[in-house]
Amino acid sequence: MIFTAFLSPRLALSFRLAMFYAAVFLVVGVLMPFWPLWLKETRGMSAEEIGLLLGAGLWMKVLTNPFFAHFSDRRPEKRRLLAILALGALVGFSLFHWVQGFWPLLCVTLVTFSMFAALMPLGENLTMITSYTHKLDYGRIRLWGSLTFILASGGGGIVLVNLPVEAVLWLVLGGVALTFFAALQLPNPETVASSGKPHTPEAPLRQILRQPVFLLFLAAAGMIQASHSAYYGFATLLWRDAGFADDVIGGLWATGVMAEVLLFAFSRAVMARVTPTTLLVIAAGAGVLRWGVIGATANPLLLFPVQTMHALTFGATHLAAMHFIARAAPPGCSATAQGLYSSTAMGGLLGLGVILSGRIFEATGGGDVFFAMAALSLAGGGCAWQLRRRWMGKNDALNTTRP
Secondary structure, X not given: OOHXXXXXXXXXXXXXXXXXXXXXXXXXXXXXXXXXXXXXXXXXXXXXXXXXXXHHHHHHHHHHHHHHHHHHHHOOOHHHHHHXXXXXXXXXXXXXXXXXXXXXXXXXXXXXXXXXXXXXXXXXXXXXXXXXXXXXXXXXXXXXXXXXXXXXXXXXXXXXXXXXXXXHHHHHHHHHHHHHHHHHOOOOHHHOXXXXXXXXXXXXXXXXXXXXXXXXXXXXXXXXXXXXXXXXXXXXXXXXXXXXXXXXXHHHHXXXXXXXXXXXXXXXXXXXXXXXXXXXXHHHHHHHHHHHHHHHOOOHHHHHHHXXXXXXXXXXXXXXXXXXXXXXXXXXXXXXXXXXXXXXXXXXXXXXXXXXXXXXXXXXXXXXXXXXXXHHHHHHHHHHHHHHHHOOOOOOOOOOOOO
């Protein structure tokens, strides 16, 4: 890129990585708040059908992310794989323009979201390897994704005030096209120095699944992330039913991510003082409070402040997970560990939560589903507390010995 020629090597690396996050989260910032609305108003899907479609897309991570991650660990061509996946996702999203009915939508969802969902864990893996090798600030790279999410969710609400809901799909297509371009600009695998950890001859997936502490980490982070399922799937519908305008709903989503940006901006200082496992415990406690308030009230004077807790419920969980994986993954298994986290915490458990949330929301028609999310966050906190007691916290491979 011409622009990066004027930057120092470290800043150029950071810029190229940040650009990828910005492109991906431009898509996510439209999908999360407005894809359920697009499914409902342009394709006539019910709340239960929306839950099934969203859950099916998330569940594809369980099947495909470990495969792509294992492939990435075995080969250095991370950039090429990311570009191929982005191009496939672009083709897949374009098919939504023509499909009608639940079953055709389900088929296209399964294929498209399997490719788009794999972009994040593989991109995170490349970013963490590059950050640790070149001493980059991961949080300040990642925050550009969050800033773009704010622009996309807030701007999407403004766009939908003036344009029909069909515009959601075109915004998504534009974002995926930018993601493909950004993937082509990522650091060349040959130019990213190795972490110094030799590759293991044993299959990465088998080696990780033998580690009880890593399984406990997946349970803790998975339940805390899965507690967001009602929020991702039905917060927009809940707030619309409460009479909120689309720009207000976009503002609520943006407020949460603005707080997340602040956390990422100071993440280096945070991680110097708090262990990843302690951060998971804090995130779980924040989830209990946040979901309880959203379930209990539709008062904007309370919802806007409680939305700032997204910095803890999602931001702190994600930050803790990235650093736990970077410090604790066995040698040569980092992409596989990242894929497992994505497929379980951000895939299987979250997908199951969205499906169940759809049924609860359909049955109650209100915020009761968020009380179930509070209970799920509490359970994740219990696992996080056990993980905190068991993990040594050293910057090396997993150690299951108690301190």
